[in-house]
Amino acid sequence: MSDIAPTGAAGEVERLVQWNEQGLVTAIAQDKGTGEVLMVAWADRTALAQTLATGTATYFSRSRQRLWVKGEESGYIQRVLEVRTDCDGDALLYLVDAPGPACHQLRRSCFSHRIDRDGSVHTDRPRIA
Amino acid sequence: MSDIAPTGAAGEVERLVQWNEQGLVTAIAQDKGTGEVLMVAWADRTALAQTLATGTATYFSRSRQRLWVKGEESGYIQRVLEVRTDCDGDALLYLVDAPGPACHQLRRSCFSHRIDRDGSVHTDRPRIA
Numbered sequence: 001m002s003d004i005a006p007t008g009a010a011g012e013v014e015r016l017v018q019w020n021e022q023g024l025v026t027a028i029a030q031d032k033g034t035g036e037v038l039m040v041a042w043a044d045r046t047a048l049a050q051t052l053a054t055g056t057a058t059y060f061s062r063s064r065q066r067l068w069v070k071g072e073e074s075g076y077i078q079r080v081l082e083v084r085t086d087c088d089g090d091a092l093l094y095l096v097d098a099p100g101p102a103c104h105q106l107r108r109s110c111f112s113h114r115i116d117r118d119g120s121v122h123t124d125r126p127r128i129a
Numbered sequence: 130m131s132d133i134a135p136t137g138a139a140g141e142v143e144r145l146v147q148w149n150e151q152g153l154v155t156a157i158a159q160d161k162g163t164g165e166v167l168m169v170a171w172a173d174r175t176a177l178a179q180t181l182a183t184g185t186a187t188y189f190s191r192s193r194q195r196l197w198v199k200g201e202e203s204g205y206i207q208r209v210l211e212v213r214t215d216c217d218g219d220a221l222l223y224l225v226d227a228p229g230p231a232c233h234q235l236r237r238s239c240f241s242h243r244i245d246r247d248g249s250v251h252t253d254r255p256r257i258a
Contacts, residue, residue, distance in 0.1 A: 003234065006242060006250035013248040026155055026169060035164020040155060040220040052246050085250065086239035087232055091169040093240045103216055105132065110215035111222045113135060117181050119142040121135035121214065 004089040013052075014045055018090040025092055027059055029070070029102060032081050032095040038102035039110040041068075043092055048083075055080050057094050076100035133218040142181075143174055147219040154221055156188055158199070158231060161210050161224040167231035168239040170197075172221055177212075184209050186223050205229030 004016045017025055027043040030036065041059040043051070047067055050058040057078035061068035071077035078096040085092055103110040112124045133145045146154055156172040159165065170188040172180070176196055179187040186207035190197035200206035207225040214221055232239040241253045 004242065004250070006252055008249050008251060011248040013244050013250050016242075016250055028157060028166060028169070030164075030166055035159075037157060037159055037166065037222055040157070040215060048244075049248075052244065052248060083244040084240040085242045085244060086169060087234050087236075087241060088239075089242075091240075092244075093166055105216055107216075110217075111213040111220075112216060113133065113145075113214045113218075115142050115177075115181065115212040115214060115221075119140040119178070119181060120137050121133070121142050121145055122137060123135055 003087050004085070013048070013085070016089050017048070017085060017092070018088060019045065020090075022062075024060055024062075025090060027092040027094060029057060029078055029094045029096050029098070031098055033097065036109050037111060038078075038096070038098060038108070039070075041070075048092065051080055051094065052083060057096055057098075070102075071100075074100070074104070076102070078102070132216050133214070142177070142214070145218050146177070146214060146221070147217060148174070149219075153189055153191075154219060156221040156223060158186060158207055158223045158225050158227070160227055162226065165238050166240060167207075167225070167227060167237070168199075170199075177221065180209055180223065181212060186225055186227075199231075200229075203229070203233070205231070207231070 024042040029038040044060040047058045047060045057070045059068045078098040082095040153171040158167040173189040176187045186199045188197045207227040211224040
């Protein structure tokens, strides 16, 4: 991957982002206040455009093959305070304000499993919103 | 994707992680102290095993098609304090202690580009380690 070279022109993000062969890019949601990494999902061009336009975190659901406004069912929407991309443009970082659980398991973060040195996996308890 | 169900058995992480068709999974490095998301890369089974065994962040470089110990050239290695995975096991989170820049552009984080509402992209200045 090579580094992106932004010029500050409106709309340039669409060509700067390195969409994969499915037209998707990794999208990470991080709580802007606490710094907690909440979840990792995917975004397509429409999801990113809608996120920027509405300020509500929008992803592309690969399992449902459609646009997915996080919280559209649970009500736990993520308000996007800032969107960033990395040096080679192959990932997005949504910095969000997310009062409720980000995970469908009703945990604050999806990263609820700790991997120990022996390769065993241990899940945080209890579930906390 | 369905939720993983850890049992705490040694070595189970290898089957719990949802490796993609290339045998890779997204790996995010986050500074454990500051919470800053530093970079996003990929890990294969060997990279994860080596990370767990050595405590040094190891990835799989797609461009070079080989194992990649972060900092092997720059000297800016990442000491891994904790490894986590998410609810459906398709991403890893390396919580690291990383004194130097994580980005080859000599920035602290690779996420140096802010995307504004009009789709323009703006790069942080100056470069800071």
